[in-house]
Amino acid sequence: MIQGFRKLFQSRLGVFVALAFVGLMALAFASADITGGSFGGIGGGERVATVGDEQISTNTYRETLNGAFDRERQENPQLTLKQFIAGGGDTGVLDSMIERLAVFAFATEEGLRIGESLIGSELKDIPVFQGPDGKFSQEMYEAALRQRGISDKLLREDLKQGLSARVTLVPAQIGTTLPEKVAAQYARLLNETRRGSIALIPSAAFAGDVKVTDAALQSYLSANRARYSLPERRTVQYALIDLSGVADVAATDAEIAAYYNKNKAQYAGKEARTLTQLVLPTEAGAKAVLAELGNPSRMAAVASGKGLSTVQLAATDSADLATKTSPAVAQAVYAASQGAIAGPVRGPLGWYLMRVDSITRTAERPLSAVRGEIATLLNDQKRTQALAERAAAAEEQLNGGASLAEIAKSFGAQVQTSGELLADGRPFGNAPAPSPLIARLVPAVFAMDPDGDPQIAASSDGKSYAIFAPGKVTPSAPPPFAALKPVLERDYRLQEGGKLASKAADRVLAAIQKGQAPAEAIKLAGKQMPPVDQVNTTRQALTASGGAVPPALGLMFQMAKGTTKKMEGPRNLGFIIVDLDAIETRPIAKGDPLVLAVRRQLGQAIGGEMGEQLTKAIAAHVGVKRNDTAIKAVTDQMTGNR
Incomplete structure (x- = not known):
């Protein structure tokens, strides 16, 4: 299927x-x-x-x-x-x-x-x-x-x-591809219209009849403890080692020249090209597409007509393109002129057709032109290396059993403490939001033993390190009973009211199944109920918004004509009676855009x-x-x- x-x-x-x-x-x-x-x-x-x-x-x-x-x-x-x-x-x-x-x-x-x-x-x-x-x-x-x-x-x-x-x-x-006649049959189902009614029997209508005692609420809380528990939260104790403790360094002329000579290819003149790529499984297929093109600009249109798609590709030079495709493909592309199509040539994924969309040439940059750029790069590398050495020294102290406070003191850093944080890094209650670095540490902090040894971690940009350990750990537990009692009473009433609503729904369901109209049968609930909703909609309209389909409507589109069903609503909302009166499936006109859409989607x-x-x-x-x-x-x- x-x-x-x-x-x-x-x-x-x-x-x-x-x-x-x-x-x-x-x-x-x-x-x-x-x-x-x-x-x-x-x-x-x-x-x-x-x-x-x-x-x-x-x-x-x-x-x-x-x-x-x-x-x-x-x-x-x-x-x-x-x-x-x-x-x-x-x-x-x-x-x-x-x-x-x-x-x-x-x-x-x-x-x-x-x-x-x-x-x-x-x-x-x-x-x-x-x-x-x-x-x-x-x-x-x-x-x-x-x-x-x-x-x-x-x-x-x-x-x-x-x-x-x-x-x-x-x-x-x-x-x-999917045959058009088959697609038309599937599209016909999308045009299906269903008529019926939906009645809600809410738990809240019966909640006032429920007797509530502290003993009942305590028992209810025990059975639903996880639902009312506040999540575990922790603070993070940490000390930062950053570039502020690293002395200024400067690259020498010899180091700059050595870097330039080692990376000469980076500064050489280049010929960048932007390309449109089409890959086919066989050489015969690639040649057939090439023969059909006529004008290279029609590549995407011809490919689409065959159920294929083109890909935009950029290459800084021939070597770059060779790593993205193959040396043979790169050689063919760089032998072609702008606007021309190279290929078909065999590559790692099949037979390639490559249109050269544009060519950009850059001149070679001498050492004198890039000296400042290289000096900045080398200076940053030296500072980063010096910082890494400080972090390695801190790690040695950690391995030697030093405490967070001892390590922080040796580097002239201060021990700081974050606010209470949840396991996903969000602040708990009114605690301040953590910095990005501390937020990255939270998963590790929650995986550590509360009294575990400190650890060290680098920031995402590599410009600082944090030595960290769990601070205050507050286990997951419900709030005090007195503070939670109003919420417990509300939810308990809805739960027990739902049981009464279920019995009322059974009476309404039985009456409708015996032939009584839903608008009349709803009166058997014994309480003031919301009016019965009349439904007249198509399957296509049901999903047009792209959102989740309401469960009651989803049930209606699964039922047989002339049937009535009862379903429970979410979160003790109550019970829903769905009655389906008629199903109408209209024919699909020839050329209907819906057939094309279904054919394209099912083809995929x-x-x-x-x-x-x-x-x-x-x-x-x-x-x-x-x-x-x-x-x-x-x-x-x-x-x-x-």
Whole structure:
């Protein structure tokens, strides 16, 4: 069944991207799913799955799960590891790992090879590896690898798997279309009109009949303690080591000249080009598109007509373009004149057609012209290095057991304390908002033991370091009963009033099912009720706003004609009676724009489903064996169930 149609009435369709390979390197690096180390003592062996001739180790699985959980906690700081796994996080992570490894094994079997130049191009685009100037920094790269205990070889191997998935799966999704007659049938459902009524029987109407005692409220609070508990909050004690304690430094003429000579290519004359790129899976297809173009300016229009899309690309020089595509593509592009189309030429993703949109030439810059620029850069580097040395000295003191106050005193810094903060970094109550640096420390502070040793962390710009530890820790707990009593009484009345409202709704439902009009049956509730709402709307109008569909209307569009149903409202709101009188499906006129829209959206969904089915077929071809014993042992050990 087409997945896109199942979601058509709820959300905008998108192209299925198997294995999330677009951001693969950032994902793999963030999750640290290729770290070293051991994870012994797992019942069932040292692997959770075998994919072809490859294995997924228990250690790799555990580290990937931890990384995925950490990313989820960034969105939901209150999430626990047990909740994450209970919600299927463990299954989703392992499925993705198996699928990606299966596609890689298949691609390797079929002779696909990912070159080092393409891997290097991907690495350059990872933000964590970029310096302050936004360009790839070898120093940042090596430091990040050391911090996570990852080798360059393992990192590149992981990226190679993701790129193999991209090259293998994308061609299966290109150019898929839905027949017009099929699209018309789906569009016809969007024009469906339903008529009926919706009646609300609110809990609040019966809340006044509920008897309330302190004992009942205490019991209610005990059963709903988590709902009324204030979250845990902590203060952060910290001391800053920044550039204010670093002496002024100046680069020498020799250092400036040496830097210039080492980076001469950076100051050489360049020829930058902006390009429009179109990639096709076969050479014959690329030649057919090229023959159809006539005028190079029609590239995007011709591509769109075939269900394809062009991509805008910028290259600072031929070498830059070679890392983004391939040396062969770069050579063809830089041999073409402005306005011309280079290709078709084979590249890592298929056969490339590259239109040269503009050419910008810059002259070489001599040392005399960039001396000041280099001096500023080297001076900043020296100050940053001096600051890093001070931070290293502070870390040595930490390792020696020095306290936060002792370290701060040795560097002439002051120990400061933040206001009370929540786990997501927001201030609690009237506490002041933390600085960006302190906000970055909050996840670490909440992960530390209240009496844990201080830690050190760098600011995002590398211009300061914070030595920090938890300050005052206030555990999660409800406010005093007396302060909470008015809220408890309100919610308790709604809960118990809901039980009375449910009985009233049953009486109304029974009357409507026996043929009584909803407007008359509502009187059987025994209280003054809101008027019954009459509904006459189409499925298309229901979703036109793009927002969430009200549950009662959603139910109406799932019911059979002539039926009546009762549903519970959210948050003890009450109960809703939905009565469906008629369903009308009007024919779709020829040329209706709705047919084109459905055809385009479901065409994308078909492409996604083809990618998904190809992934499943590849996994079946390669062969996958799961070790359920080891899988359970990993999750049990992580959640403390053993």
